[in-house]
Amino acid sequence: MKIGELAKATGTQTETIRYYEAEGLLPKAGRTDSNYRVYGQAHLARLSFIRHCRTLDMTLGEIQTLLRFKDSPEENCEEVNGLLDEHIEHVAARIKELRHLQTELKALREECGAAREAAACGILKGLDAGSRKSGARAAKTKSGRVHGSHGRMG
Structure with missing residues (x-):
């Protein structure tokens, strides 16, 4: 089958198939x-296996x-078990x-219960106040005084 047929059969874009080939996840055609x-x-x-792993939010390194x-x-398969245990911890985090x-979003939503002029919108005011706090936090983090605890999101 040609790349377009493989793409259609697996719901994968052709560019992604080429990328997986280049990265060694998929053997050269x-x-x-x-x-x-x-x-x-x-x-x-193999591509179906990779796609299933991706739906489980596994990284390309994990899939490799x-x-x-x-x-x-x-x-x-002890390493496979360990990999999955680590992935489960990541998902829990x-x-x-x-x-x-x-x-946070629900609290922000409660700031504006009804439609009104944008100048009086509690959500926009809350986002503005939050952006000032985030900026101050980031400045302190760069100076080494405060450290955030953001985990890996992607």
Whole structure:
């Protein structure tokens, strides 16, 4: 199958498929006489595996590790277990951050219960006040006096 067919079959953009090939996640495709990439069922299965890992918010590095073990089925999977345990911890931390974000957004939303002139909008005033606080916090962090605790979001 050509790259467009593989893209359609897996819901992946062609640029992403080329990127995965370049990064070594997906084996290089064969070429036709007219230099079109040709993909087989192995490419389809591997790309589907990668896509599933991405839906679980795994990084390309994590996926690369998983693929290494998938390609060496005789290996002990202890490292795979550890990788997943670390990923679960990361997800738990993100959930905590997102809950905090939700709380902040709800509090901000409560600042403006009804439509009014933008000059009197409590949400805009709250965002403005928050941006001043964030700027001051960032300035202190750069000077080394205050350290934030923001985790990895992406």
